[in-house]
Amino acid sequence: MQLTNILKNTTSLVTNTLGKTGEQTNQTRTTSRPRVVVIGSGFGGLNVVRGLAKSEVEVVLLDRNNYHGFWPLLYQVATAELVPDSIAFPVREFVKSYHNTIFHMAVVTDIDLANKRVSIREGQPISYDYLVLAAGSTNNYFGNKVIAQNTFSLKDVEQAVEIRQGILKAFEKAALEPDAEKRQTLLTFLVVGSGPTGVELSGALAELIPPLLQKFYSGLAGEKARIILVEAHTTLLESFPGPLQQKAQQHLEKMGVEILKNHEVTGVENGEVTFKQGPKIQAGTVVWAAGVRASTLAEKLGVKLAHGERVPVESTLNLKEHPEVYVIGDMSYLEGFKGGKKPYPGVAQVAIQMGQQAAKNILAQIEGKTQEDFHYIDKGQLSTIGRRDAVAEVFNLQLSGFVAWLVWGAVHIFYLLGARNRLLVMLGWAYNYATFNLGIRIVGGWPHQKAAK
Amino acid sequence: MQLTNILKNTTSLVTNTLGKTGEQTNQTRTTSRPRVVVIGSGFGGLNVVRGLAKSEVEVVLLDRNNYHGFWPLLYQVATAELVPDSIAFPVREFVKSYHNTIFHMAVVTDIDLANKRVSIREGQPISYDYLVLAAGSTNNYFGNKVIAQNTFSLKDVEQAVEIRQGILKAFEKAALEPDAEKRQTLLTFLVVGSGPTGVELSGALAELIPPLLQKFYSGLAGEKARIILVEAHTTLLESFPGPLQQKAQQHLEKMGVEILKNHEVTGVENGEVTFKQGPKIQAGTVVWAAGVRASTLAEKLGVKLAHGERVPVESTLNLKEHPEVYVIGDMSYLEGFKGGKKPYPGVAQVAIQMGQQAAKNILAQIEGKTQEDFHYIDKGQLSTIGRRDAVAEVFNLQLSGFVAWLVWGAVHIFYLLGARNRLLVMLGWAYNYATFNLGIRIVGGWPHQKAAK
Numbered sequence: 023m024q025l026t027n028i029l030k031n032t033t034s035l036v037t038n039t040l041g042k043t044g045e046q047t048n049q050t051r052t053t054s055r056p057r058v059v060v061i062g063s064g065f066g067g068l069n070v071v072r073g074l075a076k077s078e079v080e081v082v083l084l085d086r087n088n089y090h091g092f093w094p095l096l097y098q099v100a101t102a103e104l105v106p107d108s109i110a111f112p113v114r115e116f117v118k119s120y121h122n123t124i125f126h127m128a129v130v131t132d133i134d135l136a137n138k139r140v141s142i143r144e145g146q147p148i149s150y151d152y153l154v155l156a157a158g159s160t161n162n163y164f165g166n167k168v169i170a171q172n173t174f175s176l177k178d179v180e181q182a183v184e185i186r187q188g189i190l191k192a193f194e195k196a197a198l199e200p201d202a203e204k205r206q207t208l209l210t211f212l213v214v215g216s217g218p219t220g221v222e223l224s225g226a227l228a229e230l231i232p233p234l235l236q237k238f239y240s241g242l243a244g245e246k247a248r249i250i251l252v253e254a255h256t257t258l259l260e261s262f263p264g265p266l267q268q269k270a271q272q273h274l275e276k277m278g279v280e281i282l283k284n285h286e287v288t289g290v291e292n293g294e295v296t297f298k299q300g301p302k303i304q305a306g307t308v309v310w311a312a313g314v315r316a317s318t319l320a321e322k323l324g325v326k327l328a329h330g331e332r333v334p335v336e337s338t339l340n341l342k343e344h345p346e347v348y349v350i351g352d353m354s355y356l357e358g359f360k361g362g363k364k365p366y367p368g369v370a371q372v373a374i375q376m377g378q379q380a381a382k383n384i385l386a387q388i389e390g391k392t393q394e395d396f397h398y399i400d401k402g403q404l405s406t407i408g409r410r411d412a413v414a415e416v417f418n419l420q421l422s423g424f425v426a427w428l429v430w431g432a433v434h435i436f437y438l439l440g441a442r443n444r445l446l447v448m449l450g451w452a453y454n455y456a457t458f459n460l461g462i463r464i465v466g467g468w469p470h471q472k473a474a475k
Numbered sequence: 476m477q478l479t480n481i482l483k484n485t486t487s488l489v490t491n492t493l494g495k496t497g498e499q500t501n502q503t504r505t506t507s508r509p510r511v512v513v514i515g516s517g518f519g520g521l522n523v524v525r526g527l528a529k530s531e532v533e534v535v536l537l538d539r540n541n542y543h544g545f546w547p548l549l550y551q552v553a554t555a556e557l558v559p560d561s562i563a564f565p566v567r568e569f570v571k572s573y574h575n576t577i578f579h580m581a582v583v584t585d586i587d588l589a590n591k592r593v594s595i596r597e598g599q600p601i602s603y604d605y606l607v608l609a610a611g612s613t614n615n616y617f618g619n620k621v622i623a624q625n626t627f628s629l630k631d632v633e634q635a636v637e638i639r640q641g642i643l644k645a646f647e648k649a650a651l652e653p654d655a656e657k658r659q660t661l662l663t664f665l666v667v668g669s670g671p672t673g674v675e676l677s678g679a680l681a682e683l684i685p686p687l688l689q690k691f692y693s694g695l696a697g698e699k700a701r702i703i704l705v706e707a708h709t710t711l712l713e714s715f716p717g718p719l720q721q722k723a724q725q726h727l728e729k730m731g732v733e734i735l736k737n738h739e740v741t742g743v744e745n746g747e748v749t750f751k752q753g754p755k756i757q758a759g760t761v762v763w764a765a766g767v768r769a770s771t772l773a774e775k776l777g778v779k780l781a782h783g784e785r786v787p788v789e790s791t792l793n794l795k796e797h798p799e800v801y802v803i804g805d806m807s808y809l810e811g812f813k814g815g816k817k818p819y820p821g822v823a824q825v826a827i828q829m830g831q832q833a834a835k836n837i838l839a840q841i842e843g844k845t846q847e848d849f850h851y852i853d854k855g856q857l858s859t860i861g862r863r864d865a866v867a868e869v870f871n872l873q874l875s876g877f878v879a880w881l882v883w884g885a886v887h888i889f890y891l892l893g894a895r896n897r898l899l900v901m902l903g904w905a906y907n908y909a910t911f912n913l914g915i916r917i918v919g920g921w922p923h924q925k926a927a928k
């Protein structure tokens with residue numbers, strides 16, 4: 023799939039376009055064509071738009087942000103390897119080639135299934151004939167609000183920048199802290215959850231933090247930063263094959279990451295992390311990467327939600343009671359992964375393929391044809407461990423080390439939208455390679471007091 | 476002056492360094508050398524550090540941010556021509572080569588002249604033998620808090636990013652606004668103040684906004700964005716020679732900027748700008764670039780402040796009553812510009828040269844020698860108007876158009892710290908040239924609601 027080619031394709035058969043007849047009027051119908059409202063401009067949503075491009079439908083795409091975030095590289099923004107702009111692609115630039123599609127930056131506040139309408143915070147309700155929910159996932163704190171308040175998370179660009187600033191401020195505070203114990207707390211970074219996000223982030227922190235301290239904080243020369251990865255279960259990278267799980271753990275430990283398995287976090291407060299098992303740990307910076315749940319929009323559908331608050335869908339990806347409503351990607355719950363009873367995981371490839379299938383099935387419905395079941399083509403899974411290290415399961419091959427990292431790099435640049443973003447990512451990486459952390463690439467400061475006068 | 480060469484020079488004679496003996500202990504003396512505390516890591520402060528590099532003093536540099544901001548290019552961050560990181564250079568990377576200097580990211584809250592101590596919010600007070608105030612300027616709203624609240628300003632990276640987001644949100648709101656008049660208000664951008672900042676910003680907006688609307692907001696195709704530059708006095712670019720003032724005005728008008736001279740803003744509220752003279756204007760986005768005042772730290776010195784709340788200094792740049800205290804750059808008030816009674820303006824060149832002189836005079840004081848008066852070498856002034864246009868007064872030459880723009884570009888890249896930042900700036904410019912605004916380079920979204928569960 024070549025997402026960027028889409029940008030150059032002007033293959034739409036629809037020439038008399040919605041966009042040209044007035045974006046403001048999207049609340050009222052301007053054509054007799056069926057309207058598909060797509061919520062979310064992630065991998066799922068964009069592939070619905072793409073799949074409907076050549077069809078006689080009008081598409082309204084909505085997202086809270088004006089950009090498609092390339093989340094697989096988000097941890098590199100948090101660790102200052104990439105500038106935030108390089109993983110964000112403006113949605114209006116994407117939809118420009120789709121003459122049957124308009125976009126609005128809007129927050130969906132409600133879904134009226136009976137009247138087929140979605141409410142948005144920024145304007146009038148928008149009616150639909152078909153609705154696709156592709157709003158992704160958010161953090162799951164399993165009901166613990168204190169943990170939610172006292173931890174960083176890594177679900178969007180803003181949060182990644184907050185982590186970046188948090189690291190910087192921990193260093194600067196430590197440099198002014200006379201008490202040795204408090205200094206050690208400030209220099210302890212703890213990541214909860216060892217899925218790809220947790221593994222990638224803790225690996226990147228292990229590469230970022232010690233050289234930064236050594237080079238630029240001579241007053242902290244005697245101090246040792248701790249990077250701790252905590253997992254509630256018995257293995258890292260639960261979805262990966264056993265040998266790759268072990269490789270990942272060995273490599274992380276070699277890089278200086280302390281790994282605590284079978285440790286369930288029960289609380290994070292005042293720089294102290296408590297566990298169900300074992301003694302507490304003082305850590306000034308805690309990142310929560312332990313679980314996700316579907317966007318809260320799932321609750322607006324009035325159906326019983328499945329594990330992770332995901333919406334159970336038919337094998338054709340729509341709701342049983344409302345076949346005009348599709349739920350795809352991280353928001354949907356559908357069993358059948360690897361041919362078994364496991365649900366499809368919340369990864370980009372599932373969202374992409376579900377988006378493609380949802381578009382096909384909407385067109386089938388419009389044309390009165392039979393819808394197809396979702397069939398997943400498993401292209402494997404990847405996780406980096408360090409700057410030149412990764413584990414990968416692709417086409418039944420298990421790779422690790424530098425070769426896996428090359429595969430990982432190629433795949434991610436391939437899927438990244440836009441020539442400018444690819445260029446920025448590649449330059450960022452080349453620069454990091456050349457300098458290997460010689461620069462502090464985090465900028466920030468203490469909060470500003472507004473001048474009164 | 477080649478600021479970047481400094482980074483490679485390890486010419487300090489001081490080998491037993493403060494940094495190595497413990498940064499945390501900077502509050503208590505570790506050596507018998509005189510300590511110079513420098514507040515502010517702008518052009519002034521960094522040049523004090525540089526001037527003291529080879530001397531038997533210890534230097535403590537303090538700033539609220541961890542970066543040196545290259546403010547002359549800040550408007551290009553606001554108009555999304557450059558990524559924020561490209562104009563911010565980490566101070567710790569700068570001070571690394573200065574073995575007698577340590578840096579702390581800290582907010583100075585008070586100055587105790589009697590006991591020669593500065594208080595910081597993030598730690599213990601720091602004593603000094605010599606103090607240099609180089610904390611720059613902040614916006615001057617002339618006491619009007621409502622204007623302060625309802626306008627954007629352009630004094631640091633955060634504010635530049637806010638303007639960028641403000642432009643984006645104005646577009647997105649307009650695309651959802653059914654009322655034509657409200658749409659026009661949202662699409663009206665007003666800049667108050669026609670110094671270099673106001674001229675550069677309004678020119679860049681005139682180049683950014685119309686093509687963005689045309690390319691990506693087809694629903695707003697019938698709308699015309701207005702960019703208005705408002706000046707209380709009779710001319711643009713007050714400090715420039717008359718012919719260049721006229722050129723700047725002609726060029727801006729040709730680009731579609733509406734210019735209102737002799738218009739003093741009295742209020743900005745609910746998208747409405749009122750003036751002392753003439754009818755009010757509906758404008759959704761207002762940027763305040765009308766005046767600056769010295770950092771509020773000036774008030775801590777207990778001396779009568781001059782115009783713009785600046786601190787009157789002796790011709791040797793220190794205080795009469797406290798010769799160990801220097802005030803330089805935007806914070807200081809010293810007459811003598813162009814040989815007359817005018818004070819030296821708040822520009823980078825003045826700050827740089829004052830920083831150099833302050834360092835020399837501190838060393839003279841230590842050695843019991845006579846201090847020198849500040850003598851300014853006027854290297855001219857520059858202001859861009861558009862992407863290929865500028866006005867420049869250099870070495871008694873008056874330049875305008877593309878040649879002036881080339882001079883402007885060369886000077887700014889020359890003074891920009893760090894190879895990576897130069898590379899980012901040059902790539903950003905090259906990309907803009909190649910695509911000429913083909914891309915929306917603003918990313919943003921509506922504020923996030925924290926997931927409760």
